[in-house]
Amino acid sequence: MTPTKYVDRAIPTISLRDFESRVDEITSELVDAAENVGFFCIVDHGISRETFDDIFDQSARFFNQDDEVKTNVPFSPQHNAGWEKNAQIRPSTGAVDRKESYQMQFGAGMDGRWLDENTLHGFRQKALSFMHQAQSVSEKLMICLARGLNFEDDYFVKAHDVSRSESQTVCRLLHYFETPKLSNPTGEVFHRAGAHADWDFLTLLFQKAGQSGLEICPGREVSTSFGYGDAWTKVEPDADQNAIVCNVGDLLMSWSDDRFKSTFHRVKAPSDPDDFYGERYSIAFFNQPCTDAQIQGPLKKYPLVTGGEFTRNAMNRNYKALQDKLRREEEKVLNALTQVQEVGVGA
Secondary structure, eight states, X not given: OOOOEEOOOOOOEEEOTTHHHHHHHHHHHHHHHHHHTSEEEEESOSOOHHHHHHHHHHHHHHHTSOHHHHTTSBOBTTTTBEEEESOOBOTTTSSBOSEEEEEEOSSGGGTTOSOOTTTSTTHHHHHHHHHHXXXXXXXXHHHHHHHHTTOOTTHHHHHTOTTSTTOOOEEEEEEEOOOOOOOOTTOOOOEEEXXXXXXXXXXXXXXXXXXXXXXXXXXXXXXXXXXXXXXXXEXXXXXXXXXXXXXXXXXXXXXXXXXXXOOEEEEEOOOSTTSOOSOEEXXXXXXXXXXXXXXXXXXXXXXXXXXHHHHHHHHHHHHHHHHHHHHHHHHHHHHHHHHHHHHHHHO
């Protein structure tokens, strides 16, 4: 198997310090990062290290519950909320991601999908508090991105109003399982999360220091493409700066007429001695517009759709890509069986 090719790429780091007085400077830096990399780190964002540590503690509290308890809040595709385990299959690999996750929303989508207070006291309140802080950071970024596209400052903020029942924004707690250190004579690399691009507007990723694995592969030109290159770059968590890793999603790429790049990324399973083999926790805050938000770029490259329509279309494209991959794999198996049968007849 061909080994993974790695290259060094600079991941821009952008400070939100003195946001109001530096908004023009921040906008310039953010637009440049969105156009050329699709990934960037945010520092001086106002969320404390104590808040980071506490939400990861809450995440561990949730995932440490028995599976029988977590099944009381099962994932609902209709509401895009709830708990699932070993359930997400990536079109890029056709394999199940080796993780469990719990997706939370701000409003009615969570009805019946919170564990009760007797089981997990204080969890809901702390989770929602963290989500509102993440939303506040997101809105600063939305102001800059709107300016970069010559929209009104509050254009994207209004479209992502989490106080409305139409909100689709999701906070996803992620728990990747420990990987045993086993010999691997074939050199084949499996992934904790296979290569993919997010279909949301903008993702804020919170990582624990030392729990490596995130890698990116820029190069997409249009938001409807599933192709990506072969040169990857590792993105390490930065504990010293309390950084949030952000990436452009397909929706923002489309909304910008493909000017801002949604970048493929993955969480590689450890394979080298220096890799992190233990349990890996991360938190992804997916900014998604309200279902009735009107989505179309300033150049009108793509037809106007609503937030709800875009999400459905993205899910359908991912599903079709997966079905196509599975069909190709099935054809390979059938061809191999046919060849075996023909050899048997000839013998």
